[in-house]
Amino acid sequence: MAQRKPMTMAQKILAAHTGREHLSVGELVDVPVDMVLANDITAPIAINEFARLGVDEVFDRERIALVPDHFAPNKDIKSAEQCKQMREFAQRYGIVHYFEVGRMGIEHALLPQEGLVLPGDVVVGADSHTCTYGAVGAFATGMGSTDIAVAMATGSIWMRVPSTIKIVYSGERRPWVGGKDLILHTIGLIGVDGARYQAIEFCGPAIETLSMDNRLTMSNMAIEAGAKAGMFAPDAITEAYVSSRAKRSCRPTCADADAEYERVIEIDVSAIEPTVSFPHLPSNARPLSQVGQVKIDQAVIGSCTNGRWEDLVQAAEILKGRQVHPDVRCIVIPGTQEIYLEAVRGGLAETFVRAGAVFSTPTCGPCLGGYMGVLAAGERCISTTNRNFVGRMGHVDSEVYLAGPAIAAASAVLGYIGGPEQLGR
Amino acid sequence: MTLEGRVWKYGDNIDTDAIIPARYLNTSSEAELAAHCMEDWDTSFVANVQPGDIVVAGKNFGCGSSREHAPVALKASGIACVVAETFARIFYRNALNIGLPILECPEAAQATLAGHTLEIDLSAGRIRNVDTGQTYQSTPYPEFMLALIEAGGLVEYTRRKLAEDHG
Numbered sequence: 001m002a003q004r005k006p007m008t009m010a011q012k013i014l015a016a017h018t019g020r021e022h023l024s025v026g027e028l029v030d031v032p033v034d035m036v037l038a039n040d041i042t043a044p045i046a047i048n049e050f051a052r053l054g055v056d057e058v059f060d061r062e063r064i065a066l067v068p069d070h071f072a073p074n075k076d077i078k079s080a081e082q083c084k085q086m087r088e089f090a091q092r093y094g095i096v097h098y099f100e101v102g103r104m105g106i107e108h109a110l111l112p113q114e115g116l117v118l119p120g121d122v123v124v125g126a127d128s129h130t131c132t133y134g135a136v137g138a139f140a141t142g143m144g145s146t147d148i149a150v151a152m153a154t155g156s157i158w159m160r161v162p163s164t165i166k167i168v169y170s171g172e173r174r175p176w177v178g179g180k181d182l183i184l185h186t187i188g189l190i191g192v193d194g195a196r197y198q199a200i201e202f203c204g205p206a207i208e209t210l211s212m213d214n215r216l217t218m219s220n221m222a223i224e225a226g227a228k229a230g231m232f233a234p235d236a237i238t239e240a241y242v243s244s245r246a247k248r249s250c251r252p253t254c255a256d257a258d259a260e261y262e263r264v265i266e267i268d269v270s271a272i273e274p275t276v277s278f279p280h281l282p283s284n285a286r287p288l289s290q291v292g293q294v295k296i297d298q299a300v301i302g303s304c305t306n307g308r309w310e311d312l313v314q315a316a317e318i319l320k321g322r323q324v325h326p327d328v329r330c331i332v333i334p335g336t337q338e339i340y341l342e343a344v345r346g347g348l349a350e351t352f353v354r355a356g357a358v359f360s361t362p363t364c365g366p367c368l369g370g371y372m373g374v375l376a377a378g379e380r381c382i383s384t385t386n387r388n389f390v391g392r393m394g395h396v397d398s399e400v401y402l403a404g405p406a407i408a409a410a411s412a413v414l415g416y417i418g419g420p421e422q423l424g425r
Numbered sequence: 426m427t428l429e430g431r432v433w434k435y436g437d438n439i440d441t442d443a444i445i446p447a448r449y450l451n452t453s454s455e456a457e458l459a460a461h462c463m464e465d466w467d468t469s470f471v472a473n474v475q476p477g478d479i480v481v482a483g484k485n486f487g488c489g490s491s492r493e494h495a496p497v498a499l500k501a502s503g504i505a506c507v508v509a510e511t512f513a514r515i516f517y518r519n520a521l522n523i524g525l526p527i528l529e530c531p532e533a534a535q536a537t538l539a540g541h542t543l544e545i546d547l548s549a550g551r552i553r554n555v556d557t558g559q560t561y562q563s564t565p566y567p568e569f570m571l572a573l574i575e576a577g578g579l580v581e582y583t584r585r586k587l588a589e590d591h592g
């Protein structure tokens with residue numbers, strides 16, 4: 001019998017899709033995809049390129065998701081035109097998973113929730129945070145609009161099989177430390193290009209007990225370390241999350257025990273404090289105790305990183321019965337309509353409004369400096385989003401500090417960056 | 426194919442928000458994108474960039490979002506080629522897909538200064554600094570990538586492939 005060559009999760013998923021026994025790191029392959037995604041800012045270019053391909057139908061009407069979320073509900077006339085172009089494309093080609101305003105959500109909160117991305121899938125999206133779906137065990141990666149045009153037409157796309165970094169988390173998490181703190185700490189450790197061209201496998205005992213919402217937060221930010229994908233091996237938590245949502249079969253895939261990794265990094269989570277990334281790179285991570293006195297003008301709780309149910313619950317727990325600091329605008333944006341409705345039903349919406357916060361319909365809005373919370377010169381924002389580049393949320397002289405929902409909510413009350421433990425009561 | 430152009434030099438981790446701020450992503454018009462290229466990072470770029478100019482940068486150029494608007498804005502500004510120590514993965518794909526030549530060459534990127542003139546032989550991957558006389562060899566493209574570049578980008582490449590499959 002031929003010797004079996006061990007493979008990582010990325011190798012195995014890509015091999016299964018290309019019908020190969022084995023795929024080696026560095027091989028260029030044409031990979032059939034399970035789901036293709038675009039949004040209101042990347043779809044227009046993809047649609048124009050699609051037209052140039054000269055095909056008259058998409059590869060599969062049920063395997064394409066189009067989500068108006070970045071500048072939608074339309075923030076201005078140009079955004080309205082872009083959304084219109086995407087809507088008309090969806091109508092013309094009979095795209096099943098087109099999500100209209102009022103029925104949508106931020107794409108990376110929405111697709112897992114709707115069971116459209118599953119363990120063992122290959123997913124490509126014209127959005128860099130497509131890597132979020134690694135949390136459910138998919139090989140998911142962001143690409144540009146032209147790539148997505150080709151994927152929509154042919155159902156496959158070229159890829160290079162990446163090497164993989166294995167990150168092993170052990171130990172007990174401290175209070176108020178969640179997926180966001182783990183990933184900010186990790187990016188601080190390996191840098192914004194620490195996993196460039198590579199896949200990451202998040203594993204270890206501290207990961208095995210981590211909830212799906214927290215896993216989604218971690219996979220979401222794999223791109224902030226330059227990674228092609230950031231994956232969790234499917235387990236009981238994955239199964240519990242996926243089983244009620246999936247409408248098709250899937251092929252859960254784990255790495256071979258003896259797979260070869262580019263690097264293995266061990267992290268003891270018991271040493272990790274709530275973490276804040278300073279401007280202007282996600283890798284400028286500091287433990288909360290070393291943040292010092294940073295006065296803020298705005299706190300944003302939401303986005304594809306931390307706009308999920310558990311994030312809102314955590315923020316509400318802190319804001320309940322308290323008031324947002326008089327000098328701070330606090331903006332809470334649920335990831336999807338389903339989460340929004342849950343927040344209304346569960347009384348969270350009332351908690352936010354009574355605390356003096358904005359509670360908005362789902363949108364990317366302020367995360368990319370679009371609308372609904374753009375910063376003026378000199379303003380500082382603590383944000384549960386994923387990027388703090390120069391000018392990301394507004395004026396080039398504004399500053400974004402990244403953190404999890406507990407820190408963002410506590411900071412909104414304090415008026416400066418701090419944790420729930422500083423709130424007293 | 427040989428290019429010659431004057432250099433705009435930038436540092437490490439130039440992200441896609443620096444190349445084209447997200448507030449301009451409500452359009453895909455090349456001219457409009459070019460009109461705001463690099464503006465948050467370098468206010469002199471739009472006013473002074475000349476067709477044929479070359480961008481030289483440090484590590485991880487084009488990190489951040491997947492917006493193809495970034496290489497489109499550079500190309501539409503007249504930038505003929507980007508040389509960097511390394512590129513972020515998605516930017517690398519996007520640039521080749523839309524036909525903006527890019528070369529990875531740490532030695533050349535480090536030694537080149539703003540205002541220098543570079544002469545670049547794209548097919549050989551050779552870079553010559555006209556001001557210092559130094560020459561450098563960039564990392565060669567894999568064969569598939571060369572085919573992509575030769576076809577003029579991914580759309581043309583795929584068109585041909587589809588025509589073959591159906592023909």
Ligand code: SF4
Pocket residue numbers: 070106107108127129303304305363364367368385386
């Ligand atoms: S919430 Fe922010 S990071 Fe996420 S998809 Fe929207 S713009 Fe991108």
